[in-house]
Amino acid sequence: MNTSRAEKNKSMSLALLAAAISASAMVPAVTAQDLVLEEVIVTAQKRPQSLQDVPLSVNALAGEKMADAGITNLEAVSAYVPNFSINQTGISTTISIRGISSGINQGFEQSVGMYVDGIYSGRAQLARAPLFDMERVEVVRGPQSILFGKNSIAGAVSLTTAKPSDEFEASVTALYEPEHGEKDLRFVVAGGLTDSVSGRLSILTREMDGWMDNTATGESEPASDEQLFRAQLRWEATDNLAVAVKAEQSQFDITGRNIEIIGDTANETGVGLSTVYPIFSGGDTLDANQDFKRQANGDVSNNDTHNLTVTIDYNLDDFQITSITGLSGYEYDELCDCEYSGLNTFTLGLDEEYEQLSQELRLVSPIGETLEYIVGGFYQSSDLKFHDDFNVPTTSALTAISSALAGYNSQRFFHQDSELWAAFAQLTWNIQDDVRLTLGGRYTGETKSADRYSQTSTQAPNPDVIPGVSLLSLAENVLRAEPHSESGSRDESSFTPLVTLQYDYSDSTMLYATYTTGFKSGGFDVRSNASSDVSVGLPLSVTSALGQPASPVGVFEFDEEEATSYEVGAKMSLLDGAAELNTAIYYTEYDNLQVSIFDGGLGFNVGNAAGAVSQGVELDGRWRVAESLTLTAALAYLDFEFTDYENGECYFRQAEFEPDRVTNAALDMCSFTGKRQAYTPEITASLGGNYRYSFSNGLDFTAAIDLNYSDEYLASTSLDPRLTQDSFMKLNARLALGADNDLWELALVGKNLTDESVLTYGAEVPTSATLVGAATGQQGLAYYGFYDRPRSIALQARVRF
Template identity: 75%
Template sequence: MTIKTAKAHRVGMALLAFSIAAASHGQDNLTLEEIVVTAQKRPQSLQDVPLSVSALGGEKMDAAGLNNLEAVSTYVPNFSINQTGISTTISIRGISSGINQGFEQSVGMYVDGIYYGRAQLARAPLFDMERVEVLRGPQGILFGKNSIAGAVSQTSAKPSQDFESRITALYEPEHGEKDLRAVISGGLTDDLAGRLSVMKRDFDGYVDNTSTGKKEPAADEWLVRGQVRWDASDNLALGLKLEQSQFDVSGRNIEVIGDTAGETGVGLSTVYPIFSGGEALDADQNGKRQANGDTSENKTHNATLNIDYQWGEHQVTAITGLAGYEYDELCDCEYTGLNTFTLGLDEAYRQWSQELRIVSPVGEALEYIAGVFYQDSHLEFHDDFNVPTTSALTAVSSALAGYNSQRFFEQDSQLWAAFAQATYHVNDQWSLTLGGRYTTEQKTASRFSQSSTQAPNPDVIPGVTLLDLAENVLRAEPHSEAGKRDEDSFTPLINLQYQISDSAMLYATYTTGFKSGGFDVRSNASSDPAVGVPGAVTSALGQPPSPVGVFEFEEEEATSFELGAKTSLLDDRAELNAAVFRTEYDNLQVSIFDGGLGFNVGNAAAAISQGIELDGRLRASESLTFTAAIGYLDFEFTDYDNGECYFRQAEFEPDTVTNAALDMCSFDGKRQAYTPELTGSLITNYQHQFQGGLVLNADLDLIYSSEYLASPSLDPRLTQDAFVKVNARLALAATDGFWEIALVGKNLTDEAVLTYGAEVPTSATLVGAATGQQGLAYYGFYDRPRSIALQARLQF
């Protein structure tokens, strides 16, 4: 179980204090290794970048076994990635995109300079990286597209003329994890270098599916990346990267974690005793589930051509990118062993982009970056909702027997942008930076929905068929829509820096950001009120009115202020950085429950995200180094009247109900889900060289989070308590680096961490139909429990 909240708060606050206090025990003349980042599109020391950035090196990622961005996010304060039933949510400082395939992410993802805006790409394997940088706050100038909450920049390890090769193998017996990785890099000719990176990972899972007798989620992943770099002349260099990956998953890390039987007297367990998880609401996660099978098959591919030309003292860079993916999923989306419905989803996406920029030399009174950007993309999405003739839902209405609903969506997008950022060094202490980006985008889209039934389809009443009734019960109606939208935006930036000394810098930043509008993929109904199930269903059969859907939604906007400091201490043996921020978000794109099985997108929310972020490093001795970070987040919805009510909210908080018929409640004054007040990490590295040619390398990582709500409906029943995760690695290696063998432990205190939770779909409907009373069940995604793996590496 997780530790108590109060105790965890004390531990979290102590993370940074511990590393700073240790400074008094260090030795003299020890300096930290410089961290170089490209957060401003040119190599810079992290201490010279006037914004809140966290950077994680590839060596640390490999050592800690961080296989994807979700694992990386646990090490970075105010940054989280959470998988939901049919999507992935990426959040920085509490801002994220809702669950809709029409959304691009509020956190822009960039891989080797190429924009990855789709949520599914966050699940791709991560391997052989130089570093990952997390830039917090709107990044509207140099990164630009939709990076309204922040940006994640991933940089692959590059080819080198020096020969390098390594093979790494990992085996973890408890969950059946087998991971094999190989890298070879070196000069092919005097001016041509290449690099080949290959990985294969298999994982059996850690949740017992008692329906299938298998472990879940079982993963099968592989990645192949080939790169070449050609130094064509003293002034011209070209780099080409080709990459393909596949990550297939069978099952999910989902458990039904309780129902309302202990609260209201009825729940899903009292109606259908076979379902898994009929414990009280405060029941522990038990590592078991019942489900009829979930699968997710994913393929990604990308190609990047990078051309660098030294034009006098200026550098001109052209980056051409092709990227795409396909996935096919089958979701048993009521997450129990009941036979109710299945949902199939498939999506295909491709994009190509071109960026051209010029970077001035450093050291001049005026330094600048300017460029243009173009992107063309195409999206196809299809889902298939099916109710078998033997479904338990037929107890609600016989009209649902054999019901099928399919939805088809296509979208094309073309985007142009021009950007510039200039820094004028007024004198040795003061610098002023001004920047701006102008973006124009055109989108065209279409959505088509159709329904059918295997059962006979007679008229229930004149003009109203049985299929009409089924569509009304599920609040889904056949329709067809098409549209086109054009929008443009200008996002400015003003930054002022003051260099107090060679070891201390202060900065203040004002910037804005936006996320483009678009088209709703998953709305179940037409946006035209005239389209719908005949009104006689409402008047004669007592059914709710036919819903009005959504097809188009508008852009989000953000205004941000940040004050920060970058300092070096103790003769460069320590660093301490701080940032204080406040960002106001307007017209947030949110998914609003339609009262049935779907959600409608609307610009229906405003919020304020503010807080403090601290990070630092300390080299306490020649052998011992500490890295610490902590983030405090104060998040509040200031205008959100259309949130989904949690179960019995009308009883507990009657003043918050805004639309009882559609089960809508106000979120004003509340925190967003996945927004813990405090997050932090403490990374300790100890190295010791023995006589005889052996090196001991020990890492101890503490990952802290205060409590947070894990449900998009902000249901207090689905609260994750504060916790501290402990990861560790103990390695013994040859002094020359030829071999290394290590034990890698993750979540050593075996914390049961709930990353996402919600009501089991249709459970309230089934309980109500069977008993006439209120009751339902809940499900949750849980992180991996304790694991200890053996890792070995050979490096030639």
């Protein structure tokens, strides 16, 4: 997208959003007398509340909206919530709120806590799981340290599945999209089984061929195959006791990736990957649009998840006691052609198993009293096993670096046990009818123990370069990797307080101010390629004599990160309840951020190397313009800055362009201090409209249109300006015709109708710089990128019984 188009999109989007949010103030009150917005109920504070009464920046997306819009995972949800993004990388998934996210390492838990029916779901891989038959999704921005607690230092995403009902309901929904071969079939049945027992059964199956053309295999990618099975029972044992059981299993398998080479440096330096391998000549350059074509030798990701949740609610007079027990886990195995160009260099296999047991118990006091409170305790134990397998074929181009790499294999094994407990309380003092003070605190203790083991071998001749130093050891030293073994344990604890003051300025306006802190536990680095023990590896006297860099020093343990946050906001009802406008202004300081630091070879080391400030403004509103028309809008401004980050990964030729930024030339480290994080667009926004018209013959027509806007952002964790995604605006729409009694409906569902090519993640092609340098003796490389799905138009049919 060129600059003028980007500026035009930005101006147009901001104008539309500003008009939608503020127009309600200019409409004569008489038009709103009988138009009242439907109340949105959320559980962001662990009890059902109107969204307008919650002193938090919360966006809620209803399950019906998700089903109608064809939203199948959290990544699709993020398009509708400003200051919330999800980005897939080569070997992980990054979830971000207000610019804060976790780095790329299986040892990280997400900075954004995910909770499914109250069960913590903090592993990155689970963000890819299919979503289906949801009641709502709530995105709570800012540190959520008291009631959510577990590592929710940037915010929380609370997912609530649709529940059993006493009345019978059943539906079958089918969707077909021919361009990318998408087929989606959903079945739901619910109702009373006895006078006291009700149930719900939800089944999903979904397939898609993909939208990338792999010219090496002739297949479309990424091809997906998803299934989800969920069964629920609710037993109303007595008037005061209810027991709910949910069992769920899902599978989401993906063949291929939405990755392609998007250019190289041939036009910049005279050499690039296309210079060495003519197969890439005549291809894209970094300033050209990509073409959804790729070459790869095969990528596969097979994922299985399971969970069992038991929720017990007991009413003791006006108090409610809730117990939530969860047993959950997943396993996946992946084969990653992580060089992404289709060249014969290396393959990476990854597999992971995770099991978690959790128990939460809380007491909720009645509302309307002078003092209202929630107190509780939480326990969680988990077991994580990870293994990766790095292979270099005997015919690999990497043998140009060293003949000892022919048939090279490196395997890494990681195992971690953790145990956590927490006690929390939140007290609201209704000082007078229009003033409330809330005090909260959570004390958390956590113990982790882990071990990591790495071994290497080669099929090639491996003579000693000098006595006691093999050719392979020397090659591994260049790659910043070494066989090693580590083990350790850590104990940590934290106390996170909260203070909130609310004031009802009028019957229609609530103001609030909040101070809180956040905490994210430390842990162990899963994927560091070297030992943290400086005595392991080749002696400095040997590397110096051979003209090689000093032996690498890896990382095993990293510390917790912390946040301090301030937020003021308002929740306003306008036009006698026909419109709402909510605002939040926030300032958050983060210390000791856990980041992945480039090791100068093939990997990254985890370190607490960054401090940052995230501040900005968020607005959202709804307006029921007429009985048949409702508008929604949201707008977010984000100002993000690293305040202390001296060892980030330099981008290509940064030493030439920004010499003052280089902090360690030998390890290719540069200062990020004063810069924005990747995936932090300054402005994000959404605008939606929903219209319904009833014909006299018993038919209803509905139209839903959504505009989602993002300002430009850097799509590379090295902050490479070459990998900048320009501002864009996506248009989604749904047009439906159905019976006025909702028994059937036929719809057209359009996504990304503006056909934007959106780069969600980009980086240098691994080993491309090494290959170019070995072949030409000059500096040059190539870049790859993940791209969102282009325009799609699907036919959707739904029948209810």
